[in-house]
Amino acid sequence: MTTDQIMQLTYLVLLGAAVGGSAIVVGRKNMGKMAQQAAIWALIFIGVIGAYGLWEDISNNVNPRQTILSESAIAVPRSNDGHYHLTLDVNGTAVDFVIDTGASQVVLSQRDAARIGIDANSLNYSGAASTANGVVRTAPVMLDQVRLGAITDRNVPAVVNGGEMDNSLLGMTYLGLYNRIEIANGELVLNR
Incomplete structure (x- = not known):
């Protein structure tokens, strides 16, 4: 990894920690509901990654090419x-x-x-x-x-x-x- 990539990764980890920490502080009284919403967002994220990875196969079925x-x-x-x-x-x-x-x-x-x-x-x-x-x-x-x-x-x-x-x-x-x-x-x- 280059120094720029390490710095970008560090920034994203810190940003994620800040967003996650603020969500925990705000929702600390209702942790069950917050865990449920986090699981839904994680599944959406995994679905988007899966669709992106399969896009070439999907697009060939929808719009076949030479x-x-x-x-x-x-x-x-x-x-x-x-x-x-x-x-x-x-x-x-x-x-x-x-x-x-x-x-x-x-x-x-x-x-x-x-x-x-x-x-x-x-x-x-x-x-x-x-x-x-x-x-x-x-x-x-x-x-x-x-x-x-x-x-x-x-x-x-x-x-x-x-x-x-x-x-x-x-x-x-x-x-x-x-x-x-x-x-x-x-x-x-x-x-x-």
Whole structure:
């Protein structure tokens, strides 16, 4: 232990003794009730420590995340909304995608395009895409670098959607770069 850590520990012990001593002085006439309250607080404290220690396991069950199985394989669990979500590093920025095998292209929302350094207002929306909500205008762009774990792809074609989108879509122009895509037991596995 360093001197600073010893001093911090000493301070905390003295503070705890002062608080505990004052509680004993105030509650000395009703020691049974005070012991009961101290036990309740101790159990709350132990519960908080236990939840903190198990948080990673709990959060993986509540909000499952992608797992890198090897340098060439990534497992993506089905999310609670029934879709597969994948986070890619696009031009140095983490972008969350919904995997959409029905989309022929990688489709960026205007918000995500701005986050990776594309000015959506200066693009030429010369393309069109048919969606469940009708036809939307699209602007072609080239993603300099798309990284997923150890896998890096350069010059990946994409489009920026001219309409409103909640999430960017990871379509077949990216998924087609993988040798094998498998869905089984609530998990999508991408293999290069």
